[in-house]
Each structure stands twice: as C-alpha cells, then as structure tokens.
Amino acid sequence: MQWLDRESAVVGRTTSLNDLYPGEMCRVMEITGEGPVRRRLLDMGVVPHQTITVVRDAPLRDPIEIQVGETFMMLRRREAERVVVTRLTKGSAS
Amino acid sequence: MSTLKPALSRHHVLVALSGQQNSGKSTIFNALTGARQHIANYPGVTVEKKSGRYGDSGLSVEVVDLPGAYSLTSFSLEERVARDFLTQERPDVIVNVVDAATLARGLPLTLQLLELGVPIIVALNMMDAAKRRGLTIDPLELEKRLGVPVIPTIGRRGIGIADLRAAIRRVAEAPTRPHMLVDYTVLEPFLHELSTSIEAQTSHSSSVPPRWLAGIALDSGNQNRAVDASLSQRANDIRQKFERENGISAADHIISCRSHLAKDITAAVTVSTHAGSVPLSERIDRLVLHRFAAPFFLLATIWTVYELAIVQGYELTKVTWPILASFRNWAADILPSAGFLWDPQIREIGLWMVDSVNTLLNYVPIFLILFALIAILEDSGYMARIAFILDRALCRFGLHGQSTLPLILAGVFAGGCAVPGVMATRAIPDTRARFATILIVPFMNCLAKIPLYTLLIGMFFTESKGLILFYLSTITVIAALLVSKLLTVTLLRGMDVAPFVMELPRYHLPTVRGVAVRAIERTWIYIKKVGTVVVAVAVVIYALLQYPGLSNERLTHFQAKGEDAIAAFAETIHGNRFTPAVSERSQLITALNVLTSYKSAKLNAGSREASKAIDAELALKHPDLTPFILRSKDAESRTAASALKALSDSRNDIRREMKNERLINSFLGRIGHALEPVTQFAGFDWRINVALLSSFAARESSVATLGVLFNQDDNEAARLEDRISSDAIANYTAVTAVAVMLFFALYPPCLATTIMVRVQTGSYAWMMFSILFPTFLGLFVASTVYTLSTVTGIDGLTAFTVTYLIGVVALFLVGIGIPRRRAIINPPSQAQTLEREG
Ligand SMILES: Nc1nc2c(ncn2[C@@H]2O[C@H](COP(=O)(O)OP(=O)(O)OP(=O)(O)O)[C@@H](O)[C@H]2O)c(=O)[nH]1
Ligand SMILES: [Mg+2]
Numbered sequence: 001m002q003w004l005d006r007e008s009a010v011v012g013r014t015t016s017l018n019d020l021y022p023g024e025m026c027r028v029m030e031i032t033g034e035g036p037v038r039r040r041l042l043d044m045g046v047v048p049h050q051t052i053t054v055v056r057d058a059p060l061r062d063p064i065e066i067q068v069g070e071t072f073m074m075l076r077r078r079e080a081e082r083v084v085v086t087r088l089t090k091g092s093a094s
Numbered sequence: 095m096s097t098l099k100p101a102l103s104r105h106h107v108l109v110a111l112s113g114q115q116n117s118g119k120s121t122i123f124n125a126l127t128g129a130r131q132h133i134a135n136y137p138g139v140t141v142e143k144k145s146g147r148y149g150d151s152g153l154s155v156e157v158v159d160l161p162g163a164y165s166l167t168s169f170s171l172e173e174r175v176a177r178d179f180l181t182q183e184r185p186d187v188i189v190n191v192v193d194a195a196t197l198a199r200g201l202p203l204t205l206q207l208l209e210l211g212v213p214i215i216v217a218l219n220m221m222d223a224a225k226r227r228g229l230t231i232d233p234l235e236l237e238k239r240l241g242v243p244v245i246p247t248i249g250r251r252g253i254g255i256a257d258l259r260a261a262i263r264r265v266a267e268a269p270t271r272p273h274m275l276v277d278y279t280v281l282e283p284f285l286h287e288l289s290t291s292i293e294a295q296t297s298h299s300s301s302v303p304p305r306w307l308a309g310i311a312l313d314s315g316n317q318n319r320a321v322d323a324s325l326s327q328r329a330n331d332i333r334q335k336f337e338r339e340n341g342i343s344a345a346d347h348i349i350s351c352r353s354h355l356a357k358d359i360t361a362a363v364t365v366s367t368h369a370g371s372v373p374l375s376e377r378i379d380r381l382v383l384h385r386f387a388a389p390f391f392l393l394a395t396i397w398t399v400y401e402l403a404i405v406q407g408y409e410l411t412k413v414t415w416p417i418l419a420s421f422r423n424w425a426a427d428i429l430p431s432a433g434f435l436w437d438p439q440i441r442e443i444g445l446w447m448v449d450s451v452n453t454l455l456n457y458v459p460i461f462l463i464l465f466a467l468i469a470i471l472e473d474s475g476y477m478a479r480i481a482f483i484l485d486r487a488l489c490r491f492g493l494h495g496q497s498t499l500p501l502i503l504a505g506v507f508a509g510g511c512a513v514p515g516v517m518a519t520r521a522i523p524d525t526r527a528r529f530a531t532i533l534i535v536p537f538m539n540c541l542a543k544i545p546l547y548t549l550l551i552g553m554f555f556t557e558s559k560g561l562i563l564f565y566l567s568t569i570t571v572i573a574a575l576l577v578s579k580l581l582t583v584t585l586l587r588g589m590d591v592a593p594f595v596m597e598l599p600r601y602h603l604p605t606v607r608g609v610a611v612r613a614i615e616r617t618w619i620y621i622k623k624v625g626t627v628v629v630a631v632a633v634v635i636y637a638l639l640q641y642p643g644l645s646n647e648r649l650t651h652f653q654a655k656g657e658d659a660i661a662a663f664a665e666t667i668h669g670n671r672f673t674p675a676v677s678e679r680s681q682l683i684t685a686l687n688v689l690t691s692y693k694s695a696k697l698n699a700g701s702r703e704a705s706k707a708i709d710a711e712l713a714l715k716h717p718d719l720t721p722f723i724l725r726s727k728d729a730e731s732r733t734a735a736s737a738l739k740a741l742s743d744s745r746n747d748i749r750r751e752m753k754n755e756r757l758i759n760s761f762l763g764r765i766g767h768a769l770e771p772v773t774q775f776a777g778f779d780w781r782i783n784v785a786l787l788s789s790f791a792a793r794e795s796s797v798a799t800l801g802v803l804f805n806q807d808d809n810e811a812a813r814l815e816d817r818i819s820s821d822a823i824a825n826y827t828a829v830t831a832v833a834v835m836l837f838f839a840l841y842p843p844c845l846a847t848t849i850m851v852r853v854q855t856g857s858y859a860w861m862m863f864s865i866l867f868p869t870f871l872g873l874f875v876a877s878t879v880y881t882l883s884t885v886t887g888i889d890g891l892t893a894f895t896v897t898y899l900i901g902v903v904a905l906f907l908v909g910i911g912i913p914r915r916r917a918i919i920n921p922p923s924q925a926q927t928l929e930r931e932g
Contacts, residue, residue, distance in 0.1 A: 036170065037593040043164035044164055044595065047353045055376070058482050060483075062489075063486070067376075070197075072598040075593070075595045079593050079594070079595055
C-alpha cells in the first residue's frame with residue numbers, strides 16, 4: 001500500500017507542499033487563498049518559481065521544515081496545504 | 095536624484111534600524127548606543143520600538159530599534175509598527191540591517207525601503223556567518239547595484255560599527271535620496287496612473303513618495319490603510335483592471351518582481367565556494383531534530399534545566415539564606431525593642447516586611463540560574479526548535495509552539511515563577527494562543543507552591559511521597575491544557591489566530607556576557623516588579639491579620655497571666671546573687687530580648703568559631719546578663735538561667751495564644767469563617783481558608799499562616815507537620831489534604847502575577863477573570879473530590895489516583911484527533927487521474 005502511494009509521486013505532477021516527503025524537491029506554482037498566511041509566506045521567499053526542499057517532519061509529523069534558498073523555515077501542514085507545487089525529484093526518505 | 099536638507103544643521107539625527115527578523119538589529123542597536131536591548135536567536139524578539147542615543151563629535155544621534163519585518167505591507171502588528179514609524183516619523187537615515195548569509199531573502203525589504211525616498215545605509219551583518227557558509231560577498235558591488243552605502247558588519251563582535259557610525263555621519267551631512275527603483279514591468283502604467291491621482295490629491299502627507307503609496311495601495315488589497323477612502327476606491331479599481339488584463343494578482347506580481355531582482359543582485363555580488371554543501375546547523379539538526387531522538391534531547395534539556403536551576407539552585411539558597419537571616423536579625427536589633435507582651439507597632443510591621451521581602455529574595459539564586467539557562471537556550475537557537483517539536487501537541491489545545499517558553503519559565507514540572515512566564519508571552523504572534531497561555535501559565539507549579547505541597551505530603555502521604563509528587567507535577571499540566579482548550583472553544587473563540595510560519599535560526603554559540611546580562615536583567619525585573627507589589631500587599635495583609643485586635647477584657651486577662659509568670663520568676667531567683675541585674679522591669683525585658691536574639695544568632699551560626707564569637711560578644715556587651723544566658727558550672731547562675739528560660743517560654747506561650755486569638759478575631763479570620771458554608775464541601779475549615787486567602791499575596795505565606803494558626807514558634811522543636819496532626823480541633827484527613835492540594839494547584843495567580851496579566855492583556859476585565867475563574871474552578875474540583883470521596887469512603891490516595899486518571903482520560907479524549915496527513919491517493923482514483931491525463 002505504502003509503495004503504491006510512493007508510485008503516485010510522479011515527477012512533474014502538481015500537488016500541495018503538504019504531500020511531499022522529506023528529501024523531495026519542488027517548485028512553487030502558487031499560494032492559494034488570501035490573508036496574512038499567504039503574505040507571510042510570500043515575504044519569506046515562498047514565491048512562484050522558487051525551488052523548495054522539504055527537510056523534515058516534526059516528531060509529531062506537524063509542522064514541517066523546508067529549505068527556501070539559504071533559509072530554513074518551519075510551517076504547519078495546514079499552511080503547507082495552500083502552497084501548490086510541482087515535484088522536481090522523487091524523495092528517498094519516507 | 096534630489097538632495098535633502100542636511101540633518102546636521104539641526105545637530106540631531108534620527109536613525110531607524112530596520113530589517114528582517116533575527117538579522118541582528120538589536121545587536122547593532124546595542125553596539126551603537128551601548129544599551130542593553132533584549133537579543134535572542136529567535137525571530138520576533140523585539141515587538142516594540144526602542145530608542146537610544148549616542149554622540150558623534152557634536153552630532154547627537156537618536157537610534158530607534160524597530161521590530162523585525164519581512165516587508166512593510168504585511169498585516170502583522172510588528173510590521174505595522176515598523177511601517178508606521180518609517181512613514182510617519184520620517185527618520186533622517188534608515189540603517190537597513192541585512193543578514194549576509196541569507197541575502198536573497200533580505201533584499202526584497204531593502205528594495206521596498208529604497209522606494210521610501212529616505213537616505214539608506216545597508217549594514218551587511220553576520221559577515222562571519224556568511225563566511226562560514228562559504229559565501230564571499232562583494233560589498234562594493236552591492237553598493238553599486240543598490241546605489242546606497244553598504245557597510246559590512248559583525249554585530250556580535252562590534253566589527254564595522256565605527257564604519258557604520260562614520261557612514262551615518264556622512265549621510266547626515268550630505269543626504270541623498272536613493273534613486274534605485276524596481277521595474278514592475280506590466281504594472282508600471284497602473285502604478286503611474288495611481289500615483290498621479292495621489293499626487294493630485296492634496297490631503298496625502300507630502301513626505302511619502304506618491305509612487306510608494308501607490309505601490310502599497312495596489313499591494314495590500316482591501317486591507318490597506320496607507321491611503322484614504324476615496325483613493326482606496328480608486329486603487330481598487332486600478333488593481334482590478336490590472337488583474338483582469340494580466341490574470342495575476344497585483345500583490346503577487348509586485349512581490350515576484352522584487353524577489354527576482356533580489357535574486358539577480360545576490361547572484362551578482364556573491365561567490366559561493368562550497369555551494370551545495372550542508373550547513374552546519376542542518377547537520378546538527380539531523381541529530382537534534384531526528385524524529386526519534388528529538389523527544390529524548392528535549393527531555394534531557396528540560397531535565398538539565400530542572401536539575402541545575404531548581405535542585406542545585408535550592409542547594410545554593412542554603413548558602414544564601416544565612417545572609418538574609420542575619421539581615422532579619424540586624425533589623426530586629428535596630429527596630430525599637432520588644433515589650434514583654436506587646437511590641438511597638440513599628441517593630442511588628444518592620445519585621446513583617448523584612449520577612450516578606452526575604453521570602454522573595456530567597457529565590458534569587460534559583461532565578462539567576464534559571465534565567466541564565468533560558469538565555470542559553472534562546473541564544474543558541476534551540477528554543478525555536480523546541481517550538482518546532484512541541485507545536486503539534488500544543489496546537490491541539492489552542493496553544494502555540496511559542497507557548498513553550500512561558501510554560502517552562504512558570505515551572506512546567508516544579509519550580510518557576512508565573513511573573514516572568516506571563517511576561518514571556520509577548521512573543522506569541524497568535525492572539526488567541528497568547529491569551530490562552532497567559533491564563534494557564536499561573537497553573538504551573540511555581541516555587542512558592544512547593545512548601546505547602548511538601549507540608550501536606552509529609553503529613554499524610556509519607557509512604558507514597560514519590561507518587562503524589564508525580565501526580566502534582568503533572569496534573570497541573572493536564573489541568574492547564576484542558577482549561578486552555580475549554581477557553582479556546584468558548585471565551586477566546588473569536589480572537590485572531592496567526593499562522594505558524596517561522597524561520598529556523600542558525601545555531602550560535604551563546605556569549606558569556608550576553609547570557610549573564612540577560613539573567614541579571616530578568617532577575618532584576620522580577621525583584622523590582624514583584625518586590626514593590628509584595629511590600630505593598632504585605633502591609634494590607636498585615637492589617638487584615640491584626641485588626642480589629644483583642645478586646646480589653648482579653649487584654650487584661652493576658653496581662654494578668656504575664657504578671658503571674660514574672661512573679662514566679664522573681665520567686666525562683668529570690669536571694670540569688672545575680673538578681674540585681676534584672677530587678678527593674680525594663681532590665682528584665684532587656685534580658686528576655688537579649689536571650690531571644692542570642693538564640694536566633696546561635697541558630698544561624700554556621701561554625702563553632704562563629705558560635706564562640708557570639709558568646710564572646712554577649713559577655714562583652716551584657717556582662718551582667720551573661721549568667722542568665724550562658725551555660726555555666728556555677729549553681730546560682732544555672733538557677734538564674736533556667737528561671738529566665740522558663741519565663742521566656744511562658745512569655746512565648748502567652749504571645750502565641752494572643753496571636754492566635756487576634757487572628758481568629760481579625761478581618762481575615764472572620765472572612766475565613768464566613769466562607770466556611772461554601773468551602774465545607776471541599777473540607778476546608780476557616781484555618782485553611784485564611785491560609786489560602788493570605789497566599790493570594792504571595793503563595794509562600796500559606797505555610798507561614800498555617801504555622802501561626804497552628805501555634806508556630808521559632809524556638810519550638812516540634813515540626814509544623816506534627817503540630818497540625820496533633821491538634822485536636824482540626825480533624826483533617828488525607829482527603830482534606832488532597833482537596834487542598836488540588837485547590838492550590840488550580841489556585842488563582844498571586845497578586846504580582848495578576849498585575850502582569852493586566853499589563854500583558856491590557857484589560858482589567860481579563861485580570862479579574864484570571865482571578866475569579868481559577869477560584870471557582872479550584873473550588874468546584876476540590877468540592878467534588880472531597881464530597882464524593884467522603885460519601886464513598888475512599889482514602890486520600892485513591893481519591894487522588896481516580897482524579898488523576900479522569901484528568902488523563904479527558905486529556906486523551908480532547909487531545910486525540912486524526913493528524914493531518916499527506917493526501918493518500920488510493921489506487922482507483924490514481925488510475926482515473928492517469929487516464930484523464932493520458
Ligand atoms: N554570527 C553572528 N551572529 C550575530 C551577529 N549579529 C547578531 N548576531 C546574533 O543573531 C541573533 C539575533 O540578533 P538580534 O539582535 O536579536 O536580532 P533582531 O534583528 O533584533 O531580531 P528581532 O528583534 O527578533 O527581529 C542573536 O543571537 C545575536 O547574537 C553577527 O554579526 N554574527
Ligand atoms: Mg530585536
């Protein structure tokens with residue numbers, strides 16, 4: 001079952017940042033919705049065309065840590081869900 | 095490029111420090127002005143603007159440290175503070191502090207600042223961190239690209255600060271408006287259209303460039319406050335037109351233009367020698383934040399803090415206590431001396447205050463260690479990781495990852511103080527979580543709750559001591575989380591919530607100076623804030639405990655008893671050759687007082703030498719009284735000494751009786767009695783009521799008051815535990831003890847904390863709530879447990895265990911929930927999607 005899910009992680013498919021596994025890289029397409037969250041993400045460099053790497057999950061799986069350029073930042077899954085991305089690589093960790 | 099009036103002509107320059115969170119603004123501020131602004135390796139530490147000044151050969155420079163802002167458009171409070179200052183106060187120079195190691199992320203703000211039209215200096219900070227990351231940045235190239243001075247600095251080591259001062263001076267002498275503007279491509283015509291309208295309007299503040307206002311108005315959508323209503327309407331129209339024509343939001347377009355330019359500039363000025371290598375912080379995090387290792391490291395950290403600050407700190411108080419005790423003895427000596435039964439009012443109040451202040455100062459060693467350790471946690475960058483690890487768990491209960499620090503300060507396990515805890519809630523960006531945290535922080539086990547717990551456990555639970563302590567230290571957390579959840583879904587429901595999007599700061603090695611300064615500063619705040627309140631309240635409680643005092647009839651009664659004791663004394667030493675020394679009444683009282691202070695000095699003496707010195711001093715100061723006090727082989731001296739001791743004992747007995755009666759009769763005693771009908775369900779009699787009431791001033795007074803109620807006397811050997819148990823009037827059981835402990839665990843914050851609650855919530859209503867809610871909750875829980883236990887006849891331990899388990903189950907039920915998962919794509923839908931794509 002688990003590996004089937006991994007299979008679905010096709011490179012180039014549009015998905016949400018929340019669905020990526022640690023180690024996977026992606027490119028930001030857009031941030032959906034309005035309000036301060038979106039704004040904060042944009043200001044912190046999560047802008048369209050930016051490449052992002054998912055670094056790790058917190059021990060309780062939420063929040064997640066991502067690398068944006070030179071910075072490392074954390075965000076909750078609820079916020080990550082709003083970031084639409086395309087996968088660039090397939091993750092090695094799961 | 096237009097020139098501005100040199101600020102130098104006014105001999106006064108206003109400099110604003112602006113930059114992203116954690117870029118080192120406060121560090122640079124401190125280096126420039128020599129101030130001691132709070133610095134931490136944790137984003138969003140500075141939430142208000144702070145100003146300081148320095149002189150530079152005749153020029154007076156005022157520097158304002160602004161909160162970190164990622165941009166000037168944002169909706170968060172700190173960013174608004176920064177923006178309002180920059181646009182309304184119009185500083186002469188903006189020093190834009192940029193983290194050199196994350197230049198691409200810092201430059202968009204710089205670009206936005208450039209558009210403000212205020213002279214700017216870029217302080218390229220953290221050059222050392224950039225170098226360690228293998229980044230070489232060319233400041234001259236950056237200067238050329240931005241068109242403003244760029245000064246490389248290492249704020250932490252003071253490097254580049256002199257250059258920065260010189261640059262500020264240069265710019266102040268010959269200010270020039272920055273001329274570099276971001277090219278917004280397709281948005282440009284719209285921007286131009288709007289800025290022309292703004293310019294035509296006379297009402298706008300002339301100092302802010304119209305183009306900047308237009309940019310903000312287009313950028314921030316409906317929420318903009320930068321322009322007035324009619325322009326806002328116009329801005330909306332223009333924005334919608336742009337969005338219709340180009341199919342993207344204006345805000346996204348603006349940000350994306352800036353961030354691409356920032357990336358281009360960064361690429362042009364940076365050479366990266368080991369690109370692609372893993373930064374040191376990340377390598378540390380692979381271990382420290384590892385899924386399975388992280389909880390272990392967290393527990394180890396908390397255990398270390400607990401062990402060093404609370405356990406070792408307590409050891410240290412044993413060393414410092416004699417200093418405080420000798421201070422009290424000193425006060426006892428210089429205050430007007432005691433009478434036989436009645437002491438001068440000033441002496442009583444004076445000693446009462448000294449005692450209150452001493453209990454407070456007793457904790458200073460613990461606080462110094464605790465605050466130093468917390469400063470290390472903050473400065474190293476681990477505090478932000480704690481938030482990362484715990485956010486999920488806390489979030490379930492309406493709290494926030496950043497609630498961790500306040501809860502740790504307040505004493506998650508045992509020993510802390512709610513005052514710094516409530517103070518530390520400032521950094522929580524989420525209003526709802528902040529209020530919830532402020533209201534539950536007082537539930538934590540502060541240091542002052544411990545003595546009562548220890549007393550009750552020693553009395554009723556000697557066998558299961560460890561278990562009860564475990565219950566007590568965890569049930570407070572359980573209760574706090576449940577209360578937080580309850581408040582979050584009810585009263586706090588409508589409050590603002592903020593996202594948890596935070597930078598993970600790089601690890602730093604904390605500096606000794608930084609840590610020491612912060613530990614001392616926080617401890618000092620504690621002493622100052624709490625100290626003043628404690629002294630004020632001590633007076634009020636004193637009055638409530640003393641007045642209205644004893645009736646004349648009782649006074650005569652005690653007077654007679656005292657005379658009897660003196661007569662007995664006179665009889666015993668009749669014919670003794672030392673008698674002349676105490677023949678006068680005043681001499682006798684002096685003798686008694688000398689005996690009392692001699693005894694307490696002996697108790698406080700640490701060594702044999704010190705003890706000998708006290709004897710010698712006595713012999714020197716009161717040679718005629720020495721036979722009554724010092725042990726001697728002389729038979730007549732022995733008789734005299736035992737007679738004086740007997741008199742002193744009866745005097746103490748009478749005083750104790752009087753004190754007890756005065757207390758029963760006092761206002762607080764009456765209130766305690768009046769509350770009995772309500773508190774009887776919790777098993778509290780008036781004595782417990784009085785103790786609990788008096789502990790509102792300061793928790794530690796609960797035990798002291800119980801001591802008075804149960805005939806405490808300093809020279810009495812029996813421990814309070816034994817006295818309470820042997821007292822026939824009170825038939826307390828283990829169940830009573832459980833009820834008291836539960837009530838105390840949920841007890842409203844002490845007075846000093848409620849004052850902090852008032853400061854942090856900004857409302858008296860919340861302050862009152864923070865007092866009333868825990869009172870009712872505590873009374874409800876205590877009554878339920880006591881009444882049910884009494885009805886069912888279970889013992890104290892069982893009652894506590896059952897209560898605890900109910901708490902755990904409730905916590906589990908509330909806390910459980912399906913964690914947000916990655917979308918699981920199941921095979922059928924996957925096949926469908928593939929088909930569609932194919
Ligand atoms: N390596 C290095 N660390 C620095 C330098 N300047 C400051 N720091 C550290 O960076 C951290 C953040 O510094 P602050 O001065 O609190 O940053 P700030 O910009 O005021 O942060 P906020 O008030 O949260 O926006 C602290 O741990 C400082 O000790 C520097 O030049 N090099
Ligand atoms: Mg700061």
